[in-house]
Amino acid sequence: MxxxxxxxxxxxxxxxxxxxxxxxxxxxxxxxxxxxxxxxxxxxxxxxxxxxxxxxxxxxxxxxxITTIFELFRNEFAKTLPPTELLEDILKNSTIQQFFEKGFENFKEHIDHPKNEKLWRIIYIEHYRNSIARELFLNDIIKNTLSFLEIVFEILIMQKKIKPLRPSLLAAEYQYPMFSMLAEYNMLRFDQKDTSEIENKMKEHVEFFLDTVRVDESTQK
Amino acid sequence: MxxxxxxxxxxxxxxxxxxxxxxxxxxxxxxxxxxxxxxxxxxxxxxxxxxxxxxxxxxxxxxxxITTIFELFRNEFAKTLPPTELLEDILKNSTIQQFFEKGFENFKEHIDHPKNEKLWRIIYIEHYRNSIARELFLNDIIKNTLSFLEIVFEILIMQKKIKPLRPSLLAAEYQYPMFSMLAEYNMLRFDQKDTSEIENKMKEHVEFFLDTVRVDESTQK
DNA sequence: GTCTATACGAGGATAGAC
DNA sequence: GTCTATCCTCGTATAGAC
Structure with missing residues (x-):
């Protein structure tokens, strides 16, 4: 090469x-x-x-x-969400477990990259001092992620894979715990502490959430 | 006076x-x-x-x-959780809705106090630079709150008010969304932006969570 | 417990030679 | 595009008079 x-x-x-x-x-x-x-x-x-x-x-x-760094972060973070156009196809060809597990893996890969990890920390540190960082947090991270998930849940509800709850509620219930668990994860890694407990919590959250909202087709328990 | x-x-x-x-x-x-x-x-x-x-x-x-400020925060935050000894009594004399709504109100009062709001921001800003802030976050905020809630859920499960799920899972599912919603709330207040949307999300989360885990005695829906 | 005075290194930034 | 030299303000901190 x-x-x-x-x-x-x-x-x-x-x-x-x-x-x-x-x-x-x-x-x-x-x-x-x-x-x-x-x-x-x-x-x-x-x-x-x-x-x-x-x-x-x-x-x-x-x-x-630092402004350049923020722009860099914006671009890196944007890559973590697949384009909306492909969503319906992706969702058609996978179970909801597969979809969310894959999404989680993707995101973990992103945040585990040493440079991205540092970019996240800078955003955390600067988001009160610097209004660009704050907007990045509120719009690019929180708002975009939630909007993306809303679309995901709309589709999944149409496909009868998920209970017909309000998509924005589902998006919030799925994602908000993730935000704080990821913050904790990043903090632990900063001190090179053990992250297995919080990683487990993330996985358990995905499981629990899906169990709660899934329409079980086979057993209808 | x-x-x-x-x-x-x-x-x-x-x-x-x-x-x-x-x-x-x-x-x-x-x-x-x-x-x-x-x-x-x-x-x-x-x-x-x-x-x-x-x-x-x-x-x-x-x-x-700043060390003095951190100590101050520790003391202020400790006040937001009622002493464990009183828990069983409190829980006996209230519905779970009442309990969690009251807890949420208490906490909101704490975080709405201008000085506490600032103390939270300092912790957020300094938690990567300063190891005391980081420990405060991981132990006093996250760990203590989750431990407290675990006890709450243990009791509620014994009282058959909540489904017999693992208390630590319940605590995580309840509290982690709160952490990030509170962070967002604090950020919006910093810019004096409208907080009604995120406040609503917090309330909806409590509702959704309780609906999910509650043992409904009357209708057994 | 507050002040004046002072030390002195660290801070961001620029001019101009090469 | 990198260097030397320089600017001047801001930074924490102390000594010692009142």
Missing amino acids: SRHRKKERKHPLTNINTTKDKILEVAIDLFSHKGYSGVSIREITREVGIKESSLYNHFKNKDEI | SRHRKKERKHPLTNINTTKDKILEVAIDLFSHKGYSGVSIREITREVGIKESSLYNHFKNKDEI
């Missing part, structure tokens, strides 16, 4: 080719530990191996660094 | 008597907006109306200020 041009990189943060990428990588690492105001330009450039003044060839100021 | 001595104050942050209290009040406000490292001693003392050097008569350094 030969090395390709920038445009063809798989993950925008996995291959570091340019100084700008390197700055971003270091900034993400430092911000995710100490927060934006806890990290200085000096610290970033020292770690990158350039002088402070050189950084300003790539970013006009400190704020532009 | 006459003014009493410090020891008898209702809320440790409502009456500001001493310079130390004033410093804490200002620090809480500033930290909750800009984070610990985003706020300087100069800024705090300017707001309080004293010189920088005077602050060091009350706190040995900047870190001691």
